[in-house]
Amino acid sequence: MIFPVYVYGSAVLREPAEEIADRSLITPRFIEDMFETMYSSDGVGLAAPQVGRNLRLFVVDASPNADDDPRLADFKKVFINPEIYERSEEEVLMGEGCLSVPGIHEEVYRPERIRIRYLDENWQEHDEEWDGFAARVIQHEYDHLDGVMFVDRLSPLRKTLLRGKLSSMSKGKYKASYRTKQK
Incomplete structure (x- = not known):
């Protein structure tokens, strides 16, 4: 089943996700549906809050990028109750987008290496x-579990320049090629 993706302005995207103590909350079907939703939306990652589930879980599949980086050939993973406990001091600027922020792509600094x-x-x-x-x-999806979105990591100037687009998005004025939802 393909879930609708919750869009900027949805409360579930700003709530810290709950640790998963009960294995029955995560079924193989739910994980399969997460991947199916991600693929149908042309994403490389998807966090449970993005489909309306306030759980510490995300899926990634960057294997299509293996031509650029062969290490990504088998980079299809499920992360349950993840904890990033180490980040490098070196940060790298790279473009990012997000299924929950359709149509907006910006340059974001993030640590180059994590554990x-x-x-x-x-x-x-x-x-x-x-x-x-x-x-x-991983860091992008992990942020979703803490109620953080990539636009929160932009410079104050970029945030100001995007304020109107984000405000419109939170009112339902946006275009996406996949199913979305606001709540």
């Missing part, structure tokens, strides 16, 4: 280090 602990879809623990595009995708 993260998480559970996968089989509830197996992982502790990994990522850099480059993979680290960026």
Whole structure:
């Protein structure tokens, strides 16, 4: 099933997500639906709050970018109850967009390298280090679990310049090529 993606202005996008203590809250079907929603929206990542579920879970699949970075060939993952516990001091500026902010793409600084602990879809623990595009995708989706959106990380000037577009978006005035919802 393809879920509608909640758009900027939706309250669920600003709430810190809940830790998942009960495994029954995350079914294989829900995870499959998350991936299906992400693919149908042409995304590389999707967090549960973006589909209206206030849970600490996100999915990523950057394997289509393997031509640019061969390390991404198998970068299809499920992150349950993730914790980024280390970030490099070095930050890199790169363009970002977001399924919950359709039509807006901006340059955002993020740490180049991170370390993260998480559970996968089989509830197996992982502790990994990522850099480059993979680290960026993880950090972007991780932010959603804390109620943070990439536009929050823009310079004050860029935020001011986007204020009108974001205000219109929160009132339902935007275009997206995928199902969306506001609440």
